Amino acid sequence: MxxxxxxxxxxxxxxxxxxxxxxxxxxxxxxxxxxxxxxxxxxxxxxxxxxxxxxxxxxxxxxxxxxxxxxxxxxxxxxxxxxxxxxxxxxxxxxxxxxxxxxxxxxxxxxxxxxxxxxxxxxxxxxxxxxxxxxxxxxxxxxxxxxxxxxxxxxxxxxxxxxxxxxxxxxxxxxxxxxxxxxxxxxxxxxxxxxxxxxxxxxxxxxxxxxxxxxxxxxxxxxxxIPVLSVDLVDAKKANDAKCRCLYSFIFKAIRSDMPDSEVQRLMKHYRSLPSSSHRYYRHLLTLTWQQLRYRS
CATH class of the missing domain: 3.90.550.10 (Spore Coat Polysaccharide Biosynthesis Protein SpsA; Chain A)
Incomplete structure (x- = not known):
């Protein structure tokens, strides 16, 4: 007991x-x-x-x-x-x-x-x-x-x-x-x-x-x-913005790591699949592409 x-x-x-x-x-x-x-x-x-x-x-x-x-x-x-x-x-x-x-x-x-x-x-x-x-x-x-x-x-x-x-x-x-x-x-x-x-x-x-x-x-x-989990009500746009922001940050680190190129490419494919039309999304996509050319070429 x-x-x-x-x-x-x-x-x-x-x-x-x-x-x-x-x-x-x-x-x-x-x-x-x-x-x-x-x-x-x-x-x-x-x-x-x-x-x-x-x-x-x-x-x-x-x-x-x-x-x-x-x-x-x-x-x-x-x-x-x-x-x-x-x-x-x-x-x-x-x-x-x-x-x-x-x-x-x-x-x-x-x-x-x-x-x-x-x-x-x-x-x-x-x-x-x-x-x-x-x-x-x-x-x-x-x-x-x-x-x-x-x-x-x-x-x-x-x-x-x-x-x-x-x-x-x-x-x-x-x-x-x-x-x-x-x-x-x-x-x-x-x-x-x-x-x-x-x-x-x-x-x-x-x-x-x-x-x-x-x-x-x-x-x-x-x-x-696991789907989006949130304590407070988060609409689809805010949830997707958070996805884009978090995945961008993760890929940025991954590109500079010893992670295999195949994993980085899988992450980039995931990022491109996220629905977004914001300027930040495309700016981040350009940044990640440039980082790949700089560190992975």
């Missing part, structure tokens, strides 16, 4: 010092009992989906928090608020950064840009601390999103059990957060970003060549079947 006042904290670790700092901060500030599960992944380098599922299986709480070891939470008393929200039957995943829009093109959790982003945290980028603040509304602790950034994802055990991390597809360290949170949103549950908590992420996300390859693989094998 699981205690309803316990939260299982699950960490896939490669840096014991950072991990200990994260855990110490969580214990000081949560205000609830924590059940800590750390997997030292330095030697085995197991896929994060496998580590998360295995740890969740053996954890002893009805609530789970998958968190990066380089996250420091300083606010006190956040645990009770988190558990109260997770206990609502319609709640899916809760994090500290996310987006209210998901469109069927390859991309990160922040598809659509600042207009659709929800976040309140600090992170370290190029040695400097930066603040990420989007969608803050006075008096609102939780705001609904579709995709959740994997720096921290809290979920009820029963929700995770119905939608475990896809070990067959997620064989590395990328895309697990989008796949997990968007699938749960697509199933009809409500994901949220939590505000009013002082969160410091000691790193910033990067779009590496490895991330690009994994994202392409996940999109064409799985994500492309």
């Amino acid at each position: 699981y205690s309803s006042d316990r939260l299982s904290v699950i960490i896939c670790s490669i840096d014991p010092d950072k991990c200990n700092g994260c855990i110490d901060a969580l214990k000081r500030t949560a205000g609830i009992t924590l059940d800590i599960h750390v997997t030292d992944n330095r030697a085995d380098a197991r896929p994060i989906a496998e580590v998360y599922n295995d740890s969740a299986n053996i954890s002893g709480s009805p609530y789970l928090l998958f968190i990066h070891e380089d996250v420091i939470i300083s606010s006190h008393g956040w645990g009770r608020k988190l558990l109260d929200k997770l206990s609502e039957p319609e709640t899916g995943v809760i994090g500290f950064a996310g987006s209210t829009l998901r469109v069927p093109v390859p991309g990160g959790w922040d598809q659509g840009g600042p207009e659709y982003m929800r976040a309140s945290l600090r992170h370290i980028e190029h040695g400097e601390e930066r603040t990420m603040s989007f969608g803050v509304v006075d008096g609102e602790t939780f705001r609904q999103v579709i995709a959740v950034d994997g720096l921290a994802m809290a979920v009820r055990r029963d929700v995770w059990a119905r939608h475990p991390f896809d070990e067959a597809m997620l064989t590395g360290f990328h895309c697990y957060d989008i796949d997990f949170s968007v699938e749960i949103a697509y199933a009809g549950l409500r994901n949220y970003v939590m505000y009013g908590v002082d969160v410091l992420h000691l790193s910033a996300g990067s779009y590496s060549d490895s991330w690009l390859r994994h994202t392409i693989e996940m999109f064409y094998a799985k994500w492309s079947r």
